[in-house]
Amino acid sequence: MDKSQLLERVIELVVDITGEDEVGEELDIDLFEEEILDSMAAIELLLAIEDAFGVSIAPTELEREEMNTINKIVARIAERL
Amino acid sequence: MSKSKLVDAIDQIALAYPEKPVFINSSGETMSYGELRSRSNALAWYLHDLQTLAPKAPVLLYGHKSPSMLVCMFACAKSGHPYAPIDTVYPSARIADIAAQLEATLIVDTTQEHNLDWQQVAPLAEVLDKSRLVKVCNQDGTKDGDGLSGLAPDDTFYILFTSGSTGTPKGVEITSECVDGFSRWMLEVYRFADSGQRVWFNRTPYSFDVSITDIVCGTVLGDTSFAFEGAADESLAQAFDALSHAGITDWVSTPSYVDQCLADPSFNEQLLPQLKRMLVAGETLRPQTVRLVKERFPKLTVYNGYGPTESTDLVTLCEISDEMLAEDRALPIGYPKTGSDLVVLNPDTLEPCPVGTSGELFVIGDTVARGYWKRPDLTEVAFGACPQEISRGRRSYRTGDEVTLGEDGLFYFHGRLDLQIKLHGFRIELGDVESALATTSEVRSVCVLPVYRDGSISRLCACVIPNNPDAKRGLALTRTIKAEARSILPSYMIPSSFKYFDEFPLNSNGKVDRKALSQQIGAQ
Numbered sequence: 021m022d023k024s025q026l027l028e029r030v031i032e033l034v035v036d037i038t039g040e041d042e043v044g045e046e047l048d049i050d051l052f053e054e055e056i057l058d059s060m061a062a063i064e065l066l067l068a069i070e071d072a073f074g075v076s077i078a079p080t081e082l083e084r085e086e087m088n089t090i091n092k093i094v095a096r097i098a099e100r101l
Numbered sequence: 102m103s104k105s106k107l108v109d110a111i112d113q114i115a116l117a118y119p120e121k122p123v124f125i126n127s128s129g130e131t132m133s134y135g136e137l138r139s140r141s142n143a144l145a146w147y148l149h150d151l152q153t154l155a156p157k158a159p160v161l162l163y164g165h166k167s168p169s170m171l172v173c174m175f176a177c178a179k180s181g182h183p184y185a186p187i188d189t190v191y192p193s194a195r196i197a198d199i200a201a202q203l204e205a206t207l208i209v210d211t212t213q214e215h216n217l218d219w220q221q222v223a224p225l226a227e228v229l230d231k232s233r234l235v236k237v238c239n240q241d242g243t244k245d246g247d248g249l250s251g252l253a254p255d256d257t258f259y260i261l262f263t264s265g266s267t268g269t270p271k272g273v274e275i276t277s278e279c280v281d282g283f284s285r286w287m288l289e290v291y292r293f294a295d296s297g298q299r300v301w302f303n304r305t306p307y308s309f310d311v312s313i314t315d316i317v318c319g320t321v322l323g324d325t326s327f328a329f330e331g332a333a334d335e336s337l338a339q340a341f342d343a344l345s346h347a348g349i350t351d352w353v354s355t356p357s358y359v360d361q362c363l364a365d366p367s368f369n370e371q372l373l374p375q376l377k378r379m380l381v382a383g384e385t386l387r388p389q390t391v392r393l394v395k396e397r398f399p400k401l402t403v404y405n406g407y408g409p410t411e412s413t414d415l416v417t418l419c420e421i422s423d424e425m426l427a428e429d430r431a432l433p434i435g436y437p438k439t440g441s442d443l444v445v446l447n448p449d450t451l452e453p454c455p456v457g458t459s460g461e462l463f464v465i466g467d468t469v470a471r472g473y474w475k476r477p478d479l480t481e482v483a484f485g486a487c488p489q490e491i492s493r494g495r496r497s498y499r500t501g502d503e504v505t506l507g508e509d510g511l512f513y514f515h516g517r518l519d520l521q522i523k524l525h526g527f528r529i530e531l532g533d534v535e536s537a538l539a540t541t542s543e544v545r546s547v548c549v550l551p552v553y554r555d556g557s558i559s560r561l562c563a564c565v566i567p568n569n570p571d572a573k574r575g576l577a578l579t580r581t582i583k584a585e586a587r588s589i590l591p592s593y594m595i596p597s598s599f600k601y602f603d604e605f606p607l608n609s610n611g612k613v614d615r616k617a618l619s620q621q622i623g624a625q
Contacts, residue, residue: 055583
């Protein structure tokens with residue numbers, strides 16, 4: 021899977037969990053500050069990432085600021101693929 | 102003097118065991134029973150002598166989980182003042198609204214940071230800030246509590262503000278008798294639990310009534326409460342670290358918070374070897390959650406509780422047994438507490454429903470609130486609806502919750518009969534969110550809908566008709582609206598997603614057809 025496929029898939033997951041269709045418009049906005057993700061949704065996202073990429077990230081492994089934007093989420097997955 | 106039995110009991114514990122810790126938090130702050138007693142006495146005398154504070158006038162307490170909050174609560178009770186606890190999650194406009202409703206003349210700001218401009222939020226109130234508070238509480242030679250006015254059974258102990266359907270928070274007035282009725286029941290439940298040192302996890306912010314469970318249980322039983330302050334609230338890794346050091350024996354939280362913790366495999370018996378009991382309340386408890394909890398903590402006893410803020414936190418409780426989990430159906434919310442009658446009535450005819458038939462729950466008894474602060478109209482609707490022949494002169498509350506009383510004597514919760522919802526344990530009136538969003542400049546019309554995942558509400562979606570039909574509809578517009586909403590709504594009330602419409606589907610009454618709109622956005 022190349023970087024752009026990964027990005028596309030992550031956007032799909034975030035859209036699915038948050039219902040915010042336009043979330044792919046800006047890849048560096050803070051999803052928590054913008055009330056797009058809350059702590060429950062963040063955990064749903066980690067579970068969805070595990071299903072989609074086989075990458076398991078425990079919620080205690082990452083602090084909020086390590087996964088608060090689309091680009092950072094992509095980077096965290098890429099590190100583990 | 103008339104006294105709250107709860108306050109009296111805690112003073113007795115303080116005299117017998119002054120060194121025993123009553124409160125510790127993850128920032129390392131600790132307070133003993135003796136300190137709680139002397140500090141609350143000193144503050145109570147200060148409040149008593151304060152010229153600007155009229156007798157029985159409410160005091161607004163602002164802060165999160167510092168020991169001072171507990172001191173202030175007990176000082177208010179000792180000096181005969183109700184307190185209204187406001188957590189730091191609230192935005193300034195909402196606090197201003199609450200301060201105005203209370204006509205608050207005194208605000209105690211227990212935060213270190215002083216982020217709020219009280220001049221603007223509550224221009225008429227005097228503010229007692231943290232540094233002065235500490236001075237008042239720690240002065241030498243304070244008299245004891247005898248001679249203070251205290252609270253009569255029918256005086257208001259606290260006022261909790263909860264989401265109101267028209268966008269104005271409403272204050273639930275809980276009397277001293279209510280608090281004592283609730284403590285009495287909790288003593289019955291926990292008295293025989295075990296005799297060892299208990300440490301309660303005080304998770305819920307004081308603005309939400311689940312916190313009364315830890316305040317009451319953590320104190321009246323002579324136990325210790327542990328709370329998060331600072332980073333542990335945001336970071337699960339730090340939360341786990343703090344919890345394992347605190348030696349928690351008794352857990353109280355919403356099921357959502359338990360689900361969050363369970364998502365991490367390290368949340369297990371090794372992390373919390375002392376944990377004995379877990380009480381969850383505030384929203385529907387799913388069997389999957391309890392099964393997983395029991396897998397991770399095989400020796401743990403799990404209780405499910407239920408109750409509206411209007412009847413002092415909890416009115417039902419039961420242990421979730423393995424048999425309940427074996428049956429593939431909804432978990433019960435529990436047996437009624439002693440001192441309360443729970444009746445199920447047909448919401449239209451107000452006739453009693455037979456066992457096994459669903460209807461609206463009415464709570465009658467000693468923990469039902471006096472009503473809504475200075476809102477006789479709302480009070481009449483909710484607290485005056487129960488037929489006299491059923492309530493027989495006792496206070497009653499119409500919950501708006503649809504329940505069934507089972508053949509097994511247990512109550513089962515089905516959902517709401519109106520537009521109030523629970524999102525991750527937060528009680529939200531959808532009308533409250535709609536009113537707030539409607540005041541923002543880009544919104545002409547708005548309908549807020551809950552979105553379900555696996556049978557429970559996972560988030561909110563705002564369906565918006567923009568003020569400017571030509572406005573570009575997308576994330577930028579959504580961000581503009583959210584930025585404006587943030588000054589009026591706490592973040593848990595801001596919908597995660599926004600969808601834009603030119604018009605809404607209407608039903609035959611000409612009202613927005615919420616069901617059709619839900620289907621359009623795929624929310625069901």
